[in-house]
Amino acid sequence: MSQYPRDEFDKVPETSTRQGVHRERLIPARSSGVGLIITVGVLALLVGLAAYFVLPRLGIGAEGNASPAASETPAAEQSESPSDSPSDSPSPAPSPSSTPSASPSETPEPTPPAPVADRTQPVVVLNASGISGLGAGISTRIGADGWTTAQVGNWAGTPLQTSVIFYNGEAQLANAEELSALLGIPTLSESPEFSNVTVVAGPGFQ
Known part of the structure; x- marks a missing residue:
């Protein structure tokens, strides 16, 4: 037993959660898990921001971003090619009125058959x-x-x-x-x- 006489501070029950000012307040064990989750979330956010802003400047992923534009170019050229190349389209057939017709005077006359000998003469x-x-x-x-x-x-x-x-x-x-x-x-x-x-x-x- 203590050699000092009991005072009002000795009346605190031993099971009480109260602690003296000279004692360090203990952190509950469950609070350490929440802090770890917060830390991991902050790190993940920083990594995501770095990937969004830094990686494009370094040229990583440029090929993947450029491929859709490259694939769209042939389709655009194909859609424009029929109208841009009139030489490939079939030329319209000349109308009957534009075809020069031979006049009756230009029609060659049939050659008369050669006279046949008459042996009765x-x-x-x-x-x-x-x-x-x-x-x-x-x-x-x-x-x-x-x-x-x-x-x-x-x-x-x-x-x-x-x-x-x-x-x-x-x-x-x-x-x-x-x-x-x-x-x-x-x-x-x-x-x-x-x-x-x-x-x-x-x-x-x-």
Whole structure:
């Protein structure tokens, strides 16, 4: 026991929560957890602010932010390309009124068919070569090709240097050309003095 006499301070129950001024006030154990949570929250806030303001300046995350803009550029170009490139669009077909039409005067006229030889027209055969029987041989030769001989005789005109086929007008030209090819006589002469196509066999006729 204490050697000092008891006073009013000794009347405080031992279970009382009151403490003397000389004793240190103890912090409850549960208050330490709240302080830890507050500290962690402040640190997390500081880290978030640093990531928001500092990291973009350092270039971190710039590629991720730039990719949406880059992906939008082709879409914008594609949307503008049809209107910006008129050369790719099909050109309008010319209207029928703008197409030049050929006038009737410019239409080419059909070429008339070549005249055909008429073997029903009679042929006169004259011998100017001095060879006896030559006129009859020519008559037989053209008769085998379907021609009709109207007369066979001797040439009474100016002496000729070669064989000649005479014809009168365009109506007899086709017959004269056909006989020229058949007999091998290239010389043709138009003359109104002959009423029929006349074959005159001159010197050297074969």
